[in-house]
Amino acid sequence: METVQVQLPSHTIAPYSVRVGAGQLGEIGPTLRTDLDARTCVIITDSNVAPLYLARTAASLEGVDIRVLAAQFAAGEAAKNLRTVGELYDNLLPRRLDRNAVIIALGGGVAGDLAGFIAATLLRGLPFVQAPTTLLAAVDASVGGKVGIDHAAGKNLIGAFHQPRLVITDLATFKTLPRREIACGLAECVKHAFIRDGALLSFIETRLDSLISCDPVTMEKLVAWNVQIKAEIVEMDPYEKNQRAWLNFGHTFGHALETVGQYHALQHGEAVALGMVAAARLSEKRLGLNSAITARLIALLDRIGLPTRLPGLDAGAIFNAMKTDKKNRDGALRLVLLADIARPEIISDVPAEQVFQAIESLNVTETATGH
Ligand SMILES: NC(=O)c1ccc[n+]([C@@H]2O[C@H](COP(=O)([O-])OP(=O)(O)OC[C@H]3O[C@@H](n4cnc5c(N)ncnc54)[C@H](O)[C@@H]3O)[C@@H](O)[C@H]2O)c1
Numbered sequence: 032m033e034t035v036q037v038q039l040p041s042h043t044i045a046p047y048s049v050r051v052g053a054g055q056l057g058e059i060g061p062t063l064r065t066d067l068d069a070r071t072c073v074i075i076t077d078s079n080v081a082p083l084y085l086a087r088t089a090a091s092l093e094g095v096d097i098r099v100l101a102a103q104f105a106a107g108e109a110a111k112n113l114r115t116v117g118e119l120y121d122n123l124l125p126r127r128l129d130r131n132a133v134i135i136a137l138g139g140g141v142a143g144d145l146a147g148f149i150a151a152t153l154l155r156g157l158p159f160v161q162a163p164t165t166l167l168a169a170v171d172a173s174v175g176g177k178v179g180i181d182h183a184a185g186k187n188l189i190g191a192f193h194q195p196r197l198v199i200t201d202l203a204t205f206k207t208l209p210r211r212e213i214a215c216g217l218a219e220c221v222k223h224a225f226i227r228d229g230a231l232l233s234f235i236e237t238r239l240d241s242l243i244s245c246d247p248v249t250m251e252k253l254v255a256w257n258v259q260i261k262a263e264i265v266e267m268d269p270y271e272k273n274q275r276a277w278l279n280f281g282h283t284f285g286h287a288l289e290t291v292g293q294y295h296a297l298q299h300g301e302a303v304a305l306g307m308v309a310a311a312r313l314s315e316k317r318l319g320l321n322s323a324i325t326a327r328l329i330a331l332l333d334r335i336g337l338p339t340r341l342p343g344l345d346a347g348a349i350f351n352a353m354k355t356d357k358k359n360r361d362g363a364l365r366l367v368l369l370a371d372i373a374r375p376e377i378i379s380d381v382p383a384e385q386v387f388q389a390i391e392s393l394n395v396t397e398t399a400t401g402h
Pocket of ligand 1 (some may be wrong): 171208
């Protein structure tokens with residue numbers, strides 16, 4: 032097992048551990064009893080994860096006399112909204128929770144964001160534990176305390192900062208992940224590598240087969256490495272005034288692609304992959320990024336099985352959706368671009384037509400790219 036500590040620069044937020052290892056869900060009861068003195072836990076999970084891992088998680092908690100409540104929602108990004116939050120409040124409030132009840136998010140990033148939002152708001156805030164079961168949630172969404180929901184106007188527009196008290200990643204749960212979800216998680220790892228760490232990039236490139244087959248040793252190293260990168264950035268800037276925005280490389284384009292697809296068409300990681308390609312092309316124009324680096328990004332995403340082009344996209348609609356991004360200031364788009372690997376910059380004066388061209392550059396057919 033690997034453990035990464037997250038220590039935010041605030042005396043009001045407790046430091047927390049991220050534990051990464053196979054079989055961790057079987058230990059969740061004793062861990063929560065010892066570390067948090069938990070007596071009641073509410074497991075919030077989705078309809079795919081519940082049949083796989085809810086009983087195991089509940090058994091571990093009940094094994095140390097923790098009272099367990101559970102609530103489920105329909106799996107998928109389309110449920111990450113105010114309606115589901117309302118249903119969860121309706122489910123939980125009559126069950127007489129007090130402020131010591133611990134909310135556990137069991138599942139992917141959608142469960143983490145939704146359950147975290149419930150934990151941030153119910154009874155003005157409950158302790159919160161992340162138990163990510165997707166690679167994407169393990170390497171990204173479960174760390175850093177951003178919680179929230181989508182709105183028809185845009186992705187993640189409603190939310191809060193609410194740090195978990197503990198993150199428990201059971202790598203054994205990745206065995207049931209569809210291949211597509213492993214690819215989506217790798218998209219965020221590729222993002223971390225490009226914004227921060229060329230050595231991580233080489234690691235992903237050389238160990239890709241072991242990662243895709245979820246080899247436990249390689250996966251443990253990948254997850255702990257990415258959590259470390261995310262933790263370092265969040266520790267520098269917990270409330271995204273500055274460096275934390277680097278983590279949005281590819282995301283302003285990606286969120287717009289998700290919004291235009293009404294949260295059905297593309298998985299989050301797929302939208303981020305396309306967004307990184309657009310951002311890299313724009314970085315060539317705006318910051319002189321070497322085109323060989325864009326080619327390296329596209330080659331890796333292709334090998335992972337992530338989309339790097341989107342024939343028939345509606346560039347106008349995507350451009351409009353980008354205007355609702357939270358990072359924009361005074362109506363100007365703020366984009367994370369790259370001058371080089373591990374040299375991200377936050378740029379807010381990109382001409383609209385260059386942004387438009389970067390979106391349009393994804394609109395190529397297979398024949399046009401020679402693939
Ligand atoms: N809060 C943050 O900092 C942050 C960072 C990155 C992403 N996110 C959010 O995370 C979400 C994407 O997360 P995701 O990709 O994990 O999506 P997800 O939660 O929808 O999970 C993807 C799919 O995998 C299923 N699943 C989960 N674990 C499984 C398992 N072990 N075996 C089989 N199936 C399993 C889920 O039911 C779902 O169908 C987006 O909403 C995104 O905005 C948040």
